[in-house]
Amino acid sequence: MVTTLHHILANSIVLLALKLGILLLLLPATLVVGYVELKVMAHMQHRLGPMYAGAYHGWAQTLADGLKFIQKEDIMAAATDRTVFSMVPYITMLGAALTFVVIPFSRHGVIANLDIGLFYALAVSSISVIGVLAAGWASANKYSLMGGLRAAAQLIAYELPLVLAAAAVAMQAGSLSLVSIAEAQRYVPFALWAQPLGFLIFLAAATAEVSRTPFDMPVAEAEIITGAFTEYSAMKFAFGLFAAEYIAMIGMSALAATLFLGGYVPLLPQLRFVPGPVWFLIKTGLLIFLLIWIRWTFPRLREDQLQKFAWKVLIPLSLVNIFVTGALKLAHWT
Amino acid sequence: MNDESKLKKATFGTGLLKGLGITMRHMVSKAVTVQYPDEIAPLPPRSRGVIALKEENCTMCMLCARECPDWCIYIEGHKERRESRGEGKRAKAFNVLDRFAIDYALCMYCGICVEVCPYDALFWSPEFEYAEGDITRLTHEMERLEDWMRTVLPPSPLDDGAKGPEIKSAAPVVPAPAAAPAAAAPAPVETAPGPPPAAGRPAGMSEAEFVEQRAAAGRLVRQKVYEEEIAKGSEPRIAEARSKAAEMRARKATLPETEPAPPVTPAPAPSRPAAGMSAADAAAVRRKVYEEEIAKGSDPRIAEARSKAAELRARKGTKGPGG
Ligand code: SF4
Numbered sequence: 001m002v003t004t005l006h007h008i009l010a011n012s013i014v015l016l017a018l019k020l021g022i023l024l025l026l027l028p029a030t031l032v033v034g035y036v037e038l039k040v041m042a043h044m045q046h047r048l049g050p051m052y053a054g055a056y057h058g059w060a061q062t063l064a065d066g067l068k069f070i071q072k073e074d075i076m077a078a079a080t081d082r083t084v085f086s087m088v089p090y091i092t093m094l095g096a097a098l099t100f101v102v103i104p105f106s107r108h109g110v111i112a113n114l115d116i117g118l119f120y121a122l123a124v125s126s127i128s129v130i131g132v133l134a135a136g137w138a139s140a141n142k143y144s145l146m147g148g149l150r151a152a153a154q155l156i157a158y159e160l161p162l163v164l165a166a167a168a169v170a171m172q173a174g175s176l177s178l179v180s181i182a183e184a185q186r187y188v189p190f191a192l193w194a195q196p197l198g199f200l201i202f203l204a205a206a207t208a209e210v211s212r213t214p215f216d217m218p219v220a221e222a223e224i225i226t227g228a229f230t231e232y233s234a235m236k237f238a239f240g241l242f243a244a245e246y247i248a249m250i251g252m253s254a255l256a257a258t259l260f261l262g263g264y265v266p267l268l269p270q271l272r273f274v275p276g277p278v279w280f281l282i283k284t285g286l287l288i289f290l291l292i293w294i295r296w297t298f299p300r301l302r303e304d305q306l307q308k309f310a311w312k313v314l315i316p317l318s319l320v321n322i323f324v325t326g327a328l329k330l331a332h333w334t
Numbered sequence: 335m336n337d338e339s340k341l342k343k344a345t346f347g348t349g350l351l352k353g354l355g356i357t358m359r360h361m362v363s364k365a366v367t368v369q370y371p372d373e374i375a376p377l378p379p380r381s382r383g384v385i386a387l388k389e390e391n392c393t394m395c396m397l398c399a400r401e402c403p404d405w406c407i408y409i410e411g412h413k414e415r416r417e418s419r420g421e422g423k424r425a426k427a428f429n430v431l432d433r434f435a436i437d438y439a440l441c442m443y444c445g446i447c448v449e450v451c452p453y454d455a456l457f458w459s460p461e462f463e464y465a466e467g468d469i470t471r472l473t474h475e476m477e478r479l480e481d482w483m484r485t486v487l488p489p490s491p492l493d494d495g496a497k498g499p500e501i502k503s504a505a506p507v508v509p510a511p512a513a514a515p516a517a518a519a520p521a522p523v524e525t526a527p528g529p530p531p532a533a534g535r536p537a538g539m540s541e542a543e544f545v546e547q548r549a550a551a552g553r554l555v556r557q558k559v560y561e562e563e564i565a566k567g568s569e570p571r572i573a574e575a576r577s578k579a580a581e582m583r584a585r586k587a588t589l590p591e592t593e594p595a596p597p598v599t600p601a602p603a604p605s606r607p608a609a610g611m612s613a614a615d616a617a618a619v620r621r622k623v624y625e626e627e628i629a630k631g632s633d634p635r636i637a638e639a640r641s642k643a644a645e646l647r648a649r650k651g652t653k654g655p656g657g
């Protein structure tokens with residue numbers, strides 16, 4: 001009895017450290033993803049991108065940017081609501097980071113294997129909307145307010161197809177636990193079998209959720225100057241906008257990889273010797289690259305097109321997807 | 335309505351995939367960036383980097399300053415009178431340039447001043463590395479503008495069958511004093527039957543060298559006159575102006591009217607390649623000239639320009655009237 005308890009305790013302390021480590025790794029991960037985005041975008045435009053910082057192909061560019069942001073003066077306009085204004089970066093970062101609590105890196109490498117993991121992930125990922133709205137309101141700036149409202153309208157609109165596409169996956173797997181969902185895709189990911197439509201809907205909605213082109217109306221630099229974050233500077237800007245955006249992007253990619261590509265599950269039984277986290281990272285990385293690729297290919301949608309696309313295309317399609325999934329499930333075809 | 339009908343025409347989604355294909359293709363192809371301070375992009379030899387002033391050609395007509403859309407050319411000068419030189423000769427007034435400056439902080443490099451100058455006093459030079467930390471230093475005064483002349487390429491050779499400019503000076507050519515040793519180079523001067531010979535330039539001397547030597551000779555004269563004037567007790571300003579005028583006269587006396595002499599004539603300089611030269615041989619000429627220039631201690635860029643000019647001349651030699 002005592003030994004088992006001891007065993008569990010020791011294990012959980014080690015595990016806890018590991019799990020905290022995963023969350024702490026998110027910040028460096030944003031630097032890496034930011035760097036990759038700089039490079040990919042540059043090469044898509046026939047440029048080289050950063051080449052100097054860190055001597056080798058500018059690998060330290062995002063790090064240098066981060067340090068620069070830390071050194072900058074933190075400016076707040078006189079009319080801002082200072083408390084709310086200062087809380088925003090925490091809210092957006094937290095909302096983005098909390099998703100990782102339920103995402104499995106391997107069969108046991110998950111911070112908390114909740115029974116309702118999927119529900120939890122979708123719920124916390126919409127916390128950041130509050131942050132963006134608060135930023136828009138607290139800034140006392142018309143561009144910020146416009147951006148905040150656009151963000152709220154967009155995130156609410158695209159939350160629906162996101163949730164509906166995920167619901168079809170939950171039906172397919174018969175579980176809301178992300179580990180069980182991943183296990184249900186042993187060797188045949190849902191994106192290839194049973195849920196290809198759901199995968200596309202989820203991708204589109206996820207892109208909109210993280211406000212990236214072609215759905216970047218809320219931050220559109222050319223018209224409302226990064227929207228809700230116009231008034232932000234220095235650290236608050238770096239964390240509230242950049243870090244939060246990249247963490248949200250990594251989180252959404254990780255979620256999509258788990259829901260539709262099988263997460264840590266190998267793609268082929270013959271490749272079982274490759275450890276789960278490696279599979280997970282490969283699949284997430286591919287989706288991140290896809291998001292970057294899309295961003296630097298497509299132009300921004302107009303606000304009305306954006307809403308039309310969500311309500312008239314994505315939501316009906318995802319309802320059809322749920323219906324078909326249910327019908328096939330009943331007929332025991334999948 | 336409109337975009338919906340357009341959407342129906344194309345198969346849905348193909349446009350998106352096509353776009354993704356394009357960006358992917360561009361991503362894997364080579365970037366065109368040149369990492370500037372580390373590597374220098376090969377500029378066309380006649381790129382427009384900075385404007386050089388050939389001061390002795392400027393008559394202070396003010397056309398450039400008036401045409402400049404940015405009003406960034408500053409010209410100041412005064413008139414001088416030369417008394418009659420003898421019976422039946424009129425007294426003459428002429429302009430002396432005191433200041434000629436271009437503010438490159440304002441200039442938009444439109445080239446109108448170069449186009450409009452009727453006396454070939456302004457030239458484009460390919461130099462472009464003259465950024466400054468202080469904006470006032472971007473106003474290049476006369477000395478600096480003249481200095482850029484060193485980097486101006488000689489005019490390009492004439493087209494096939496084109497007639498060179500008429501050169502009036504029938505007077506025997508007096509080489510500039512400093513050019514004397516070079517003139518002794520063993521060069522059998524055989525004038526081609528067609529166009530007049532390039533006056534003034536001793537055989538065996540490159541265009542740029544000749545220009546420089548001439549300028550040096552002119553400067554000597556100027557310095558001498560200046561010192562004389564000062565010794566006579568003239569005001570420095572007057573001395574300055576007179577010496578400048580003397581320099582101009584000295585140069586005019588020794589020189590053909592068109593300058594630099596366009597290399598239209600098949601001047602039989604020993605360094606000049608024979609007619610019928612292939613591109614490869616011309617390239618060899620270029621290398622040779624380049625190495626010579628470097629050995630002489632010229633700036634690599636100038637060596638580059640000179641060797642390129644030599645190559646061009648070499649190639650043209652195949653087409654010129656002599657060949
Ligand atoms: S290039 Fe144009 S703007 Fe510049 S000095 Fe000449 S005329 Fe003026």
Ligand code: SF4
Nearest residue numbers: 392393395396398451
């Ligand atoms: S147009 Fe030519 S000659 Fe006239 S003032 Fe300008 S540089 Fe001198």
